[in-house]
Amino acid sequence: MARTKEFNEDQALDKAIEIFWHKGYNGTSAQDLVTHLELSRSSLYDTFGDKQKLFSKALRRYQKQGEDNIEKLLDESTDIKATLTIIFKQAVLESLEDRITKGCFMVNSAVELAMHDEEIAKIVSDNRKTIEQIFFKAIKKGQNSGQISAQQDARILARFIFNNYSGIRVLARAGEKDKQFYGDILKAIFFIF
Amino acid sequence: MARTKEFNEDQALDKAIEIFWHKGYNGTSAQDLVTHLELSRSSLYDTFGDKQKLFSKALRRYQKQGEDNIEKLLDESTDIKATLTIIFKQAVLESLEDRITKGCFMVNSAVELAMHDEEIAKIVSDNRKTIEQIFFKAIKKGQNSGQISAQQDARILARFIFNNYSGIRVLARAGEKDKQFYGDILKAIFFIF
DNA sequence: CTAATTCAGGAACGATTGTTCCGTATTTTT
DNA sequence: AAAAATACGGAACAATCGTTCCTGAATTAG
Numbered sequence: 001m002a003r004t005k006e007f008n009e010d011q012a013l014d015k016a017i018e019i020f021w022h023k024g025y026n027g028t029s030a031q032d033l034v035t036h037l038e039l040s041r042s043s044l045y046d047t048f049g050d051k052q053k054l055f056s057k058a059l060r061r062y063q064k065q066g067e068d069n070i071e072k073l074l075d076e077s078t079d080i081k082a083t084l085t086i087i088f089k090q091a092v093l094e095s096l097e098d099r100i101t102k103g104c105f106m107v108n109s110a111v112e113l114a115m116h117d118e119e120i121a122k123i124v125s126d127n128r129k130t131i132e133q134i135f136f137k138a139i140k141k142g143q144n145s146g147q148i149s150a151q152q153d154a155r156i157l158a159r160f161i162f163n164n165y166s167g168i169r170v171l172a173r174a175g176e177k178d179k180q181f182y183g184d185i186l187k188a189i190f191f192i193f
Numbered sequence: 194m195a196r197t198k199e200f201n202e203d204q205a206l207d208k209a210i211e212i213f214w215h216k217g218y219n220g221t222s223a224q225d226l227v228t229h230l231e232l233s234r235s236s237l238y239d240t241f242g243d244k245q246k247l248f249s250k251a252l253r254r255y256q257k258q259g260e261d262n263i264e265k266l267l268d269e270s271t272d273i274k275a276t277l278t279i280i281f282k283q284a285v286l287e288s289l290e291d292r293i294t295k296g297c298f299m300v301n302s303a304v305e306l307a308m309h310d311e312e313i314a315k316i317v318s319d320n321r322k323t324i325e326q327i328f329f330k331a332i333k334k335g336q337n338s339g340q341i342s343a344q345q346d347a348r349i350l351a352r353f354i355f356n357n358y359s360g361i362r363v364l365a366r367a368g369e370k371d372k373q374f375y376g377d378i379l380k381a382i383f384f385i386f
Numbered sequence: 387c388t389a390a391t392t393c394a395g396g397a398a399c400g401a402t403t404g405t406t407c408c409g410t411a412t413t414t415t416t
Numbered sequence: 417a418a419a420a421a422t423a424c425g426g427a428a429c430a431a432t433c434g435t436t437c438c439t440g441a442a443t444t445a446g
Contacts, residue, residue, distance in 0.1 A: 005423080024305060026219035030404050040424050041405085051404065101308055110367040111304040112217060115294055124367050152384065159374060160381035167360035174303040174317050181352060188353035191345065192385055223434050233394040234435085244434065 009047065012037050016058040021105040024112050025055055056119050062105045063127045071134050080142030081193055084135075084161065085186070091165065092182040095172030103173025107166055131165075132158050148193050157192070164189050202240065205230050209251040214298040217305050218248055249312050255298045256320050264327050273335030274386055277328075277354065278379070284358065285375040288365030296366025300359055324358075325351050341386050350385070357382050 019036040020028055030051065034041055048054040070087055077083035095101055102108075106127050113120040135158035142148035148157075168185065176182075212229040213221055223244065227234055241247040263280055270276035288294055295301075299320055306313040328351035335341035341350075361378065369375075 007423095023309075024219070026217070027305075027309070029402075031402085040426085042407085042425075043423060045405070046423080103304065107363055108304050111296065111301050111363060112220075114367045116216075116220070121368055125369075128364075128367070128369070152381065153377075156377040156381050159377045163360035163364065163378045164356055165360075166363045167356035167358075170300055170304060170359045170363060171321075171356065174307045174321070175314055176318075176321070184346075184349040184352045185356045188345065188349050188385060192381060222432075224432090233396090235395080235437085236393065238435070239392080 007039060007043070010061075012039060012047070013058050013061050016054055017062050017105060020055055020058055021062075021102050021108065022100065024108060025051075026112065052117070052119075056123065059105065059109055059120065059123050063123060063130075066106065067127070067130050067134065070131070074134060074138040077138070079147060080138050080145075081147055081190070084138070085190060088165070088168065088186055088189070091168055091172070092186075095168075095182070096177060096179065101172055101175050104166075104169035107169045108173060128162065132162050135161050152192065160192070161189070200232060200236070203254075205232060205240070206251050206254050209247055210255050210298060213248055213251055214255075214295045214301065215293065217301060218244075219305065245310070245312075249316065252298065252302055252313065252316050256316060256323075259299065260320070260323050260327065263324070267327060267331040270331070272340060273331050273338075274340055274383070277331070278383060281358070281361065281379055281382070284361055284365070285379075288361075288375070289370060289372065294365055294368050297359075297362035300362045301366060321355065325355050328354050345385065353385070354382070 015037045016033065019032055023032065030041070030044075033039075033044060033051070033054070037044060039047075044054075048057065073083055073087060074080065091104075095103075106124065109120055110124040114124045115121070136154050139148055139154040139157050139161075143150045143154060164185065168182065171181070208230045209226065212225055216225065223234070223237075226232075226237060226244070226247070230237060232240075237247075241250065266276055266280060267273065284297075288296075299317065302313055303317040307317045308314070329347055332341055332347040332350050332354075336343045336347060357378065361375065364374070
Protein backbone atom coordinates (compact mmCIF):
# COMPACT_ATOMS: atom_id res chain seq x y z
CA MET A 1 0.00 0.00 0.00
CA ALA A 2 0.83 3.66 -0.12
CA ARG A 3 2.24 6.19 2.27
CA THR A 4 -0.06 8.38 4.32
CA LYS A 5 -0.82 12.05 3.70
CA GLU A 6 1.63 14.37 5.39
CA PHE A 7 -0.79 17.26 5.68
CA ASN A 8 -4.20 17.58 7.22
CA GLU A 9 -6.84 18.18 4.57
CA ASP A 10 -9.04 20.22 6.88
CA GLN A 11 -6.16 22.39 7.96
CA ALA A 12 -5.35 23.00 4.32
CA LEU A 13 -8.98 23.93 3.72
CA ASP A 14 -8.86 26.41 6.57
CA LYS A 15 -5.87 28.04 4.96
CA ALA A 16 -7.74 28.11 1.65
CA ILE A 17 -10.60 29.88 3.41
CA GLU A 18 -8.13 32.47 4.71
CA ILE A 19 -6.57 33.33 1.39
CA PHE A 20 -9.78 33.21 -0.68
CA TRP A 21 -11.51 35.29 1.99
CA HIS A 22 -8.78 37.87 1.85
CA LYS A 23 -8.18 38.08 -1.89
CA GLY A 24 -11.38 36.74 -3.44
CA TYR A 25 -11.59 34.01 -6.06
CA ASN A 26 -10.29 35.87 -9.09
CA GLY A 27 -7.73 37.70 -6.98
CA THR A 28 -6.17 34.49 -5.68
CA SER A 29 -3.70 32.82 -8.04
CA ALA A 30 -2.58 29.21 -8.08
CA GLN A 31 0.77 30.44 -6.80
CA ASP A 32 -0.96 32.19 -3.88
CA LEU A 33 -2.56 28.88 -2.97
CA VAL A 34 0.67 26.92 -3.18
CA THR A 35 2.42 29.48 -0.99
CA HIS A 36 -0.34 29.89 1.57
CA LEU A 37 -1.41 26.26 1.88
CA GLU A 38 2.23 25.16 2.00
CA LEU A 39 1.52 22.35 -0.40
CA SER A 40 3.16 21.46 -3.64
CA ARG A 41 1.26 22.18 -6.83
CA SER A 42 0.87 18.48 -7.44
CA SER A 43 -0.47 17.67 -3.98
CA LEU A 44 -2.86 20.54 -4.24
CA TYR A 45 -4.32 19.43 -7.55
CA ASP A 46 -4.24 15.74 -6.61
CA THR A 47 -6.17 16.46 -3.44
CA PHE A 48 -8.68 19.10 -4.47
CA GLY A 49 -9.06 18.76 -8.23
CA ASP A 50 -8.94 22.34 -9.40
CA LYS A 51 -9.28 25.91 -8.17
CA GLN A 52 -13.04 26.05 -8.44
CA LYS A 53 -13.51 22.76 -6.56
CA LEU A 54 -11.15 23.89 -3.82
CA PHE A 55 -12.99 27.19 -3.54
CA SER A 56 -16.44 25.71 -3.20
CA LYS A 57 -15.19 23.13 -0.73
CA ALA A 58 -13.66 25.94 1.33
CA LEU A 59 -16.83 28.02 1.13
CA ARG A 60 -18.96 25.08 2.21
CA ARG A 61 -16.71 24.52 5.18
CA TYR A 62 -16.93 28.18 6.11
CA GLN A 63 -20.71 28.06 5.81
CA LYS A 64 -20.97 25.04 8.08
CA GLN A 65 -18.72 26.63 10.67
CA GLY A 66 -20.71 29.88 10.66
CA GLU A 67 -24.04 28.13 10.90
CA ASP A 68 -22.90 25.89 13.73
CA ASN A 69 -21.54 28.91 15.56
CA ILE A 70 -24.68 31.03 15.65
CA GLU A 71 -26.97 28.03 16.00
CA LYS A 72 -25.11 26.97 19.11
CA LEU A 73 -25.18 30.49 20.53
CA LEU A 74 -28.92 30.83 19.97
CA ASP A 75 -29.83 27.30 21.06
CA GLU A 76 -28.06 27.74 24.37
CA SER A 77 -29.39 31.26 24.85
CA THR A 78 -31.87 32.19 27.54
CA ASP A 79 -32.03 35.78 26.33
CA ILE A 80 -32.44 35.84 22.56
CA LYS A 81 -32.30 39.59 22.20
CA ALA A 82 -29.03 39.76 24.12
CA THR A 83 -27.57 36.89 22.11
CA LEU A 84 -28.50 38.52 18.82
CA THR A 85 -26.78 41.67 20.01
CA ILE A 86 -23.70 39.64 20.81
CA ILE A 87 -23.71 38.09 17.35
CA PHE A 88 -23.86 41.51 15.73
CA LYS A 89 -21.23 42.94 18.00
CA GLN A 90 -18.97 40.03 17.16
CA ALA A 91 -19.32 40.88 13.48
CA VAL A 92 -18.54 44.53 14.21
CA LEU A 93 -15.57 43.68 16.39
CA GLU A 94 -14.12 41.51 13.65
CA SER A 95 -14.32 44.52 11.38
CA LEU A 96 -12.74 46.97 13.76
CA GLU A 97 -10.02 44.75 15.14
CA ASP A 98 -8.70 42.97 12.10
CA ARG A 99 -5.73 44.84 10.78
CA ILE A 100 -6.88 43.75 7.37
CA THR A 101 -10.62 43.73 7.01
CA LYS A 102 -12.03 40.70 5.31
CA GLY A 103 -15.75 41.21 5.78
CA CYS A 104 -17.70 37.98 5.45
CA PHE A 105 -16.44 35.24 3.15
CA MET A 106 -20.00 34.31 2.22
CA VAL A 107 -21.04 37.87 1.33
CA ASN A 108 -17.85 38.43 -0.61
CA SER A 109 -18.34 35.23 -2.57
CA ALA A 110 -22.00 35.99 -3.22
CA VAL A 111 -21.12 39.35 -4.72
CA GLU A 112 -18.17 38.12 -6.74
CA LEU A 113 -19.39 34.77 -8.01
CA ALA A 114 -23.03 33.90 -7.37
CA MET A 115 -24.26 35.16 -10.73
CA HIS A 116 -21.48 33.47 -12.68
CA ASP A 117 -21.22 30.13 -10.88
CA GLU A 118 -24.21 27.93 -10.17
CA GLU A 119 -22.57 25.90 -7.45
CA ILE A 120 -21.56 29.02 -5.51
CA ALA A 121 -25.06 30.42 -6.01
CA LYS A 122 -26.41 27.23 -4.46
CA ILE A 123 -24.17 27.53 -1.42
CA VAL A 124 -25.09 31.19 -0.96
CA SER A 125 -28.77 30.39 -1.30
CA ASP A 126 -28.54 27.47 1.13
CA ASN A 127 -26.74 29.70 3.56
CA ARG A 128 -29.41 32.37 3.40
CA LYS A 129 -32.18 29.87 4.00
CA THR A 130 -30.42 28.10 6.84
CA ILE A 131 -29.38 31.26 8.67
CA GLU A 132 -32.85 32.71 8.21
CA GLN A 133 -34.31 29.53 9.68
CA ILE A 134 -31.97 29.68 12.66
CA PHE A 135 -32.94 33.30 13.32
CA PHE A 136 -36.60 32.42 12.86
CA LYS A 137 -36.48 29.61 15.40
CA ALA A 138 -34.68 31.80 17.90
CA ILE A 139 -37.05 34.75 17.49
CA LYS A 140 -40.04 32.45 17.82
CA LYS A 141 -38.55 31.19 21.07
CA GLY A 142 -38.01 34.76 22.25
CA GLN A 143 -41.55 35.69 21.38
CA ASN A 144 -42.99 32.69 23.21
CA SER A 145 -41.06 33.58 26.34
CA GLY A 146 -42.22 37.17 26.02
CA GLN A 147 -38.72 38.59 25.60
CA ILE A 148 -39.41 39.72 22.08
CA SER A 149 -42.49 41.61 20.98
CA ALA A 150 -44.92 39.45 19.06
CA GLN A 151 -46.14 42.53 17.25
CA GLN A 152 -44.00 41.63 14.26
CA ASP A 153 -44.02 38.32 12.45
CA ALA A 154 -41.01 36.18 13.29
CA ARG A 155 -40.28 35.53 9.63
CA ILE A 156 -40.15 39.23 8.90
CA LEU A 157 -37.84 39.85 11.82
CA ALA A 158 -35.56 36.99 10.82
CA ARG A 159 -35.19 38.34 7.30
CA PHE A 160 -34.72 41.84 8.58
CA ILE A 161 -31.92 40.67 10.87
CA PHE A 162 -30.28 38.79 8.05
CA ASN A 163 -30.40 41.82 5.77
CA ASN A 164 -28.74 44.05 8.31
CA TYR A 165 -26.12 41.44 8.98
CA SER A 166 -25.24 41.43 5.28
CA GLY A 167 -25.14 45.21 5.23
CA ILE A 168 -22.75 45.40 8.15
CA ARG A 169 -20.46 42.87 6.51
CA VAL A 170 -20.29 44.99 3.37
CA LEU A 171 -19.40 48.08 5.36
CA ALA A 172 -16.78 46.09 7.21
CA ARG A 173 -15.30 44.87 3.95
CA ALA A 174 -15.30 48.44 2.68
CA GLY A 175 -13.06 49.33 5.59
CA GLU A 176 -15.51 51.29 7.72
CA LYS A 177 -13.84 51.74 11.11
CA ASP A 178 -16.15 54.26 12.79
CA LYS A 179 -17.42 52.66 16.01
CA GLN A 180 -20.26 55.14 16.32
CA PHE A 181 -21.45 54.24 12.85
CA TYR A 182 -21.95 50.59 13.77
CA GLY A 183 -23.38 51.62 17.12
CA ASP A 184 -26.02 53.71 15.40
CA ILE A 185 -27.06 50.87 13.15
CA LEU A 186 -27.32 48.46 16.06
CA LYS A 187 -29.46 50.94 17.95
CA ALA A 188 -31.86 51.19 15.05
CA ILE A 189 -32.01 47.44 14.49
CA PHE A 190 -32.83 46.59 18.06
CA PHE A 191 -35.34 49.37 18.35
CA ILE A 192 -37.73 47.26 16.36
CA PHE A 193 -37.73 44.41 18.88
CA MET B 194 -4.65 69.99 -36.61
CA ALA B 195 -6.06 66.60 -35.90
CA ARG B 196 -9.28 64.87 -36.67
CA THR B 197 -12.01 64.93 -34.04
CA LYS B 198 -12.89 62.08 -31.74
CA GLU B 199 -15.33 59.70 -33.36
CA PHE B 200 -16.75 58.36 -30.13
CA ASN B 201 -18.32 60.07 -27.16
CA GLU B 202 -16.18 59.63 -24.08
CA ASP B 203 -19.14 59.65 -21.72
CA GLN B 204 -20.96 57.06 -23.78
CA ALA B 205 -17.86 54.89 -23.67
CA LEU B 206 -17.75 55.36 -19.89
CA ASP B 207 -21.37 54.26 -19.63
CA LYS B 208 -20.49 51.09 -21.49
CA ALA B 209 -17.54 50.59 -19.18
CA ILE B 210 -19.92 50.88 -16.23
CA GLU B 211 -22.10 48.20 -17.78
CA ILE B 212 -19.40 45.64 -18.32
CA PHE B 213 -17.51 46.26 -15.04
CA TRP B 214 -20.80 46.20 -13.19
CA HIS B 215 -21.68 42.87 -14.74
CA LYS B 216 -18.35 41.10 -14.55
CA GLY B 217 -16.43 42.92 -11.83
CA TYR B 218 -12.93 44.35 -12.16
CA ASN B 219 -10.91 41.17 -12.14
CA GLY B 220 -13.52 39.37 -14.17
CA THR B 221 -13.38 41.90 -17.01
CA SER B 222 -10.52 41.45 -19.45
CA ALA B 223 -9.01 44.02 -21.78
CA GLN B 224 -10.61 42.11 -24.63
CA ASP B 225 -14.02 42.41 -22.95
CA LEU B 226 -13.54 46.16 -22.83
CA VAL B 227 -12.49 46.43 -26.46
CA THR B 228 -15.51 44.38 -27.53
CA HIS B 229 -18.06 46.08 -25.31
CA LEU B 230 -16.90 49.67 -25.70
CA GLU B 231 -16.51 49.16 -29.43
CA LEU B 232 -13.16 50.92 -29.39
CA SER B 233 -9.82 49.79 -30.64
CA ARG B 234 -7.23 48.79 -28.07
CA SER B 235 -5.18 51.84 -28.95
CA SER B 236 -8.02 54.32 -28.64
CA LEU B 237 -9.00 52.79 -25.36
CA TYR B 238 -5.55 53.09 -23.83
CA ASP B 239 -4.91 56.50 -25.40
CA THR B 240 -8.13 57.85 -23.95
CA PHE B 241 -8.30 56.27 -20.50
CA GLY B 242 -4.74 55.34 -19.60
CA ASP B 243 -5.10 51.87 -18.20
CA LYS B 244 -7.69 49.47 -16.84
CA GLN B 245 -7.56 50.76 -13.28
CA LYS B 246 -7.96 54.39 -14.37
CA LEU B 247 -10.88 53.49 -16.60
CA PHE B 248 -12.50 51.58 -13.79
CA SER B 249 -12.27 54.32 -11.21
CA LYS B 250 -13.47 56.88 -13.72
CA ALA B 251 -16.47 54.69 -14.48
CA LEU B 252 -17.19 54.13 -10.80
CA ARG B 253 -17.02 57.84 -10.09
CA ARG B 254 -19.47 58.51 -12.87
CA TYR B 255 -21.81 55.86 -11.51
CA GLN B 256 -21.55 57.36 -8.04
CA LYS B 257 -22.42 60.81 -9.31
CA GLN B 258 -25.40 59.51 -11.24
CA GLY B 259 -26.73 57.59 -8.25
CA GLU B 260 -26.31 60.49 -5.86
CA ASP B 261 -27.98 62.93 -8.22
CA ASN B 262 -30.84 60.50 -8.70
CA ILE B 263 -31.84 60.01 -5.07
CA GLU B 264 -30.99 63.59 -4.12
CA LYS B 265 -33.37 64.86 -6.77
CA LEU B 266 -36.10 62.46 -5.67
CA LEU B 267 -35.80 63.47 -2.02
CA ASP B 268 -35.39 67.19 -2.67
CA GLU B 269 -38.56 67.31 -4.70
CA SER B 270 -40.43 65.06 -2.31
CA THR B 271 -43.31 66.26 -0.17
CA ASP B 272 -43.67 62.87 1.49
CA ILE B 273 -40.24 61.60 2.55
CA LYS B 274 -41.42 58.26 3.84
CA ALA B 275 -43.19 57.52 0.57
CA THR B 276 -40.17 58.60 -1.46
CA LEU B 277 -37.83 56.42 0.58
CA THR B 278 -40.17 53.52 -0.06
CA ILE B 279 -40.02 54.27 -3.77
CA ILE B 280 -36.22 54.32 -3.70
CA PHE B 281 -36.13 50.91 -2.04
CA LYS B 282 -38.76 49.47 -4.32
CA GLN B 283 -36.76 50.71 -7.30
CA ALA B 284 -33.75 48.79 -6.04
CA VAL B 285 -35.86 45.68 -5.55
CA LEU B 286 -37.46 45.99 -8.96
CA GLU B 287 -34.07 46.24 -10.60
CA SER B 288 -33.20 42.96 -8.93
CA LEU B 289 -36.35 41.15 -9.92
CA GLU B 290 -36.65 42.42 -13.46
CA ASP B 291 -33.11 42.29 -14.76
CA ARG B 292 -32.60 39.05 -16.58
CA ILE B 293 -29.06 39.20 -15.34
CA THR B 294 -28.79 40.56 -11.84
CA LYS B 295 -26.04 43.05 -11.35
CA GLY B 296 -26.76 44.31 -7.84
CA CYS B 297 -25.18 47.68 -7.16
CA PHE B 298 -21.95 48.63 -8.90
CA MET B 299 -20.79 50.51 -5.80
CA VAL B 300 -21.43 47.62 -3.42
CA ASN B 301 -19.82 45.15 -5.81
CA SER B 302 -16.74 47.32 -6.15
CA ALA B 303 -16.53 47.92 -2.42
CA VAL B 304 -16.48 44.20 -1.74
CA GLU B 305 -14.09 43.32 -4.53
CA LEU B 306 -11.60 46.17 -4.39
CA ALA B 307 -11.90 48.61 -1.49
CA MET B 308 -9.36 46.82 0.68
CA HIS B 309 -6.85 46.39 -2.11
CA ASP B 310 -7.13 49.76 -3.86
CA GLU B 311 -6.94 53.07 -2.05
CA GLU B 312 -8.60 55.09 -4.78
CA ILE B 313 -11.60 52.78 -4.91
CA ALA B 314 -11.77 52.83 -1.12
CA LYS B 315 -11.93 56.61 -1.30
CA ILE B 316 -14.80 56.56 -3.79
CA VAL B 317 -16.71 54.03 -1.71
CA SER B 318 -16.15 56.05 1.43
CA ASP B 319 -17.17 59.30 -0.28
CA ASN B 320 -20.28 57.58 -1.54
CA ARG B 321 -21.25 56.35 1.90
CA LYS B 322 -20.86 59.79 3.43
CA THR B 323 -22.72 61.61 0.69
CA ILE B 324 -25.64 59.20 0.55
CA GLU B 325 -25.86 59.21 4.32
CA GLN B 326 -25.95 63.00 4.26
CA ILE B 327 -28.71 63.03 1.64
CA PHE B 328 -30.77 60.60 3.73
CA PHE B 329 -30.05 62.64 6.84
CA LYS B 330 -31.25 65.87 5.28
CA ALA B 331 -34.39 64.22 3.98
CA ILE B 332 -35.24 62.55 7.28
CA LYS B 333 -34.69 65.80 9.13
CA LYS B 334 -37.11 67.43 6.75
CA GLY B 335 -39.62 64.64 7.32
CA GLN B 336 -39.28 64.97 11.05
CA ASN B 337 -39.76 68.74 10.96
CA SER B 338 -42.93 68.37 8.98
CA GLY B 339 -44.13 65.69 11.39
CA GLN B 340 -44.25 62.94 8.78
CA ILE B 341 -41.48 60.97 10.43
CA SER B 342 -41.32 60.25 14.14
CA ALA B 343 -38.70 62.34 15.91
CA GLN B 344 -38.32 59.57 18.45
CA GLN B 345 -35.19 58.40 16.70
CA ASP B 346 -32.19 60.53 15.86
CA ALA B 347 -32.06 61.42 12.17
CA ARG B 348 -28.43 60.35 11.92
CA ILE B 349 -29.25 56.92 13.27
CA LEU B 350 -32.12 56.53 10.85
CA ALA B 351 -30.01 57.65 7.91
CA ARG B 352 -27.34 55.10 8.66
CA PHE B 353 -29.91 52.42 9.27
CA ILE B 354 -31.49 53.11 5.89
CA PHE B 355 -28.11 53.02 4.21
CA ASN B 356 -27.25 49.69 5.81
CA ASN B 357 -30.45 48.06 4.64
CA TYR B 358 -29.96 49.44 1.18
CA SER B 359 -26.56 47.74 1.02
CA GLY B 360 -28.04 44.51 2.31
CA ILE B 361 -30.74 44.46 -0.33
CA ARG B 362 -28.18 45.06 -3.03
CA VAL B 363 -26.16 42.07 -1.86
CA LEU B 364 -29.20 39.84 -1.93
CA ALA B 365 -30.06 41.13 -5.37
CA ARG B 366 -26.54 40.38 -6.59
CA ALA B 367 -26.83 36.92 -5.07
CA GLY B 368 -29.82 36.34 -7.30
CA GLU B 369 -32.60 36.43 -4.72
CA LYS B 370 -35.84 36.59 -6.69
CA ASP B 371 -38.43 36.02 -3.96
CA LYS B 372 -40.76 39.03 -3.94
CA GLN B 373 -42.09 38.20 -0.50
CA PHE B 374 -38.57 38.19 0.87
CA TYR B 375 -37.96 41.79 -0.16
CA GLY B 376 -41.45 42.72 0.92
CA ASP B 377 -40.78 41.40 4.41
CA ILE B 378 -37.59 43.40 4.73
CA LEU B 379 -39.29 46.58 3.58
CA LYS B 380 -42.07 46.04 6.10
CA ALA B 381 -39.55 45.75 8.89
CA ILE B 382 -37.53 48.75 7.77
CA PHE B 383 -40.47 51.09 7.59
CA PHE B 384 -41.90 49.85 10.83
CA ILE B 385 -39.26 51.89 12.61
CA PHE B 386 -40.42 55.19 11.14
C1' DC C 387 -2.27 70.36 -51.21
C1' DT C 388 0.37 69.84 -47.04
C1' DA C 389 1.14 68.97 -42.40
C1' DA C 390 -0.63 67.49 -38.24
C1' DT C 391 -3.14 64.59 -35.52
C1' DT C 392 -6.04 60.71 -34.31
C1' DC C 393 -8.31 56.98 -35.87
C1' DA C 394 -8.72 51.51 -36.16
C1' DG C 395 -6.65 47.02 -36.53
C1' DG C 396 -3.60 43.81 -35.39
C1' DA C 397 0.84 42.01 -34.25
C1' DA C 398 3.65 41.41 -30.43
C1' DC C 399 5.33 42.05 -25.66
C1' DG C 400 6.67 39.79 -21.26
C1' DA C 401 4.25 38.29 -17.31
C1' DT C 402 1.11 35.53 -15.17
C1' DT C 403 -2.77 32.50 -15.41
C1' DG C 404 -4.56 27.57 -14.19
C1' DT C 405 -3.12 23.06 -15.03
C1' DT C 406 -0.40 18.79 -16.22
C1' DC C 407 3.32 15.82 -16.06
C1' DC C 408 7.60 13.63 -14.78
C1' DG C 409 11.30 11.87 -11.89
C1' DT C 410 12.46 10.91 -7.35
C1' DA C 411 11.85 10.12 -2.53
C1' DT C 412 9.22 8.12 0.93
C1' DT C 413 6.27 5.19 3.28
C1' DT C 414 3.28 1.30 3.57
C1' DT C 415 1.80 -3.68 3.07
C1' DT C 416 2.86 -8.27 1.69
C1' DA D 417 13.46 -7.34 1.00
C1' DA D 418 10.24 -6.48 -2.67
C1' DA D 419 6.42 -4.30 -4.58
C1' DA D 420 2.88 -0.99 -4.67
C1' DA D 421 1.22 3.45 -3.98
C1' DT D 422 1.42 8.17 -3.13
C1' DA D 423 3.71 12.71 -1.80
C1' DC D 424 6.67 15.83 -3.37
C1' DG D 425 9.30 19.61 -5.97
C1' DG D 426 9.87 21.60 -10.04
C1' DA D 427 9.83 21.96 -14.89
C1' DA D 428 6.78 22.82 -18.51
C1' DC D 429 2.33 23.57 -20.79
C1' DA D 430 -0.81 26.39 -23.64
C1' DA D 431 -3.74 30.15 -22.81
C1' DT D 432 -4.76 34.48 -21.37
C1' DC D 433 -3.56 38.62 -18.99
C1' DG D 434 -2.77 43.95 -19.45
C1' DT D 435 -0.15 46.75 -22.21
C1' DT D 436 2.71 48.71 -26.04
C1' DC D 437 3.81 49.58 -30.58
C1' DC D 438 3.45 49.82 -35.52
C1' DT D 439 0.90 50.32 -39.60
C1' DG D 440 -1.79 52.84 -42.91
C1' DA D 441 -6.12 55.22 -43.44
C1' DA D 442 -8.98 59.14 -42.20
C1' DT D 443 -9.92 63.74 -41.04
C1' DT D 444 -8.83 68.24 -39.75
C1' DA D 445 -6.72 73.22 -40.05
C1' DG D 446 -3.82 76.21 -42.38
